[in-house]
Amino acid sequence: MIPLSKQVQSLPAYLFSLFHKKKMALTAQGIDVIDLGIGAPDLSTPPFIIDKLIQEVRKPENHKYPPYHGCMEFKQAVTDFYQRRFHVSLDVDREVLALIGSKEGIAHLIQSMLNPGDGVLAPDPGYPVYQSAVHLAYGVTIPYPLNPEENFAPAFDQISERDCTRAKLMILNYPNNPTGGTVGLETYEQAVRFAKKNQLILLQDAAYDLVTFGDYQSPSLLQAEGGKDVGIEFGSLSKSFNMAGWRMGYAAGNEELIQGLGLVKSNRDTGQFPAIQKAGAAALNSSFDSVVANNRTYEMRFNIILPELEEMNVRAVKPRGTFFVWAQVPEGFTSQSFAEKMLDEAGIILTPGTAFGQQGEGYIRISLTHPVERLHEAVLRMKKAMKGG
Numbered sequence: 001m002i003p004l005s006k007q008v009q010s011l012p013a014y015l016f017s018l019f020h021k022k023k024m025a026l027t028a029q030g031i032d033v034i035d036l037g038i039g040a041p042d043l044s045t046p047p048f049i050i051d052k053l054i055q056e057v058r059k060p061e062n063h064k065y066p067p068y069h070g071c072m073e074f075k076q077a078v079t080d081f082y083q084r085r086f087h088v089s090l091d092v093d094r095e096v097l098a099l100i101g102s103k104e105g106i107a108h109l110i111q112s113m114l115n116p117g118d119g120v121l122a123p124d125p126g127y128p129v130y131q132s133a134v135h136l137a138y139g140v141t142i143p144y145p146l147n148p149e150e151n152f153a154p155a156f157d158q159i160s161e162r163d164c165t166r167a168k169l170m171i172l173n174y175p176n177n178p179t180g181g182t183v184g185l186e187t188y189e190q191a192v193r194f195a196k197k198n199q200l201i202l203l204q205d206a207a208y209d210l211v212t213f214g215d216y217q218s219p220s221l222l223q224a225e226g227g228k229d230v231g232i233e234f235g236s237l238s239k240s241f242n243m244a245g246w247r248m249g250y251a252a253g254n255e256e257l258i259q260g261l262g263l264v265k266s267n268r269d270t271g272q273f274p275a276i277q278k279a280g281a282a283a284l285n286s287s288f289d290s291v292v293a294n295n296r297t298y299e300m301r302f303n304i305i306l307p308e309l310e311e312m313n314v315r316a317v318k319p320r321g322t323f324f325v326w327a328q329v330p331e332g333f334t335s336q337s338f339a340e341k342m343l344d345e346a347g348i349i350l351t352p353g354t355a356f357g358q359q360g361e362g363y364i365r366i367s368l369t370h371p372v373e374r375l376h377e378a379v380l381r382m383k384k385a386m387k388g389g
């Protein structure tokens, strides 16, 4: 036996790789599994981005190593995006970094900031990657609750003095996975005051910042007064441009945080393929018509599926962002027992809320990342399983 490091041995298996195994096993038995568990878009990357990649792939200059902090074209596109969308000015050389997807950047930022035993305030329920990244950096995750009455904004008043003292960093994630919670700028202003008072670094994960509905626009942490003093924001092209497999993200914000992250990254990876960075720049420089069209598709799915779920006592509020339904399980079930029943009796994968933390008990997350017909079929099967007892 070759022993893994203690830190890796004690790491839980990546949640969604477990679901993937279960799905494979059921599919092998001939069951038509509908996977509403995974949070990756089903829609395709817009053609103009693919065309740009093809052009760039042919250029020999793109076959070399990229600059450590990212290609200037991509960093400039991030800078212009912040100016255009949020009226936030960034120094393209010091306050922006290209990432190989934002998951990588979040993990490396955590590593660049923590000493062993340092605490990290992370949302509960929250994206499981935060906790494992903290663990791998020898830190301690301190879960903090969200307030369902306020669109799942952080329940700042429920964070104890002791936890504030133990923590060095606080993670925010809006629009929120898994709850679909969204906030206004005042929440970020409150977060900045809270961070300054308690000497915390703020990490805002903005993976869904463009996946929003109606008039709602998700603000940037960097718009808040003093946001750049204490904060770093992570963006991703995975969800807004259906580029999950391309691995393209960015970090923007406080210069020292960006430099720390850049130092870890330049010693560990050498950045994303320049052709992909230039295609990513084209995405950020675009009119966002493709983003608007995607959002219409998701919103239509919510409008159709939520009433159908309600008929079987699976209740959820329509969110202002993300493609997740965060629903209460019917009476008599736990998150786990409901998810198991649906998998065993209906062939539907749902994510139990507890996969995102203790506070997720009583909820399930349903990803609307399938065409409406397929979502219909899923709800029909779930209803049948419920009637069957």
Ligand SMILES: *Cc1c(COP(=O)(O)O)cnc(C)c1O
Residues within 6 Å of the ligand: 039, 100, 101, 102, 103, 104, 127, 173, 177, 205, 207, 235, 236, 237, 238, 239, 244, 247, 248, 249
């Ligand atoms: C999908 C997702 C990410 C990761 O996105 P990548 O840029 O593909 O690494 C980060 N945070 C949350 C909450 C997500 O759901």
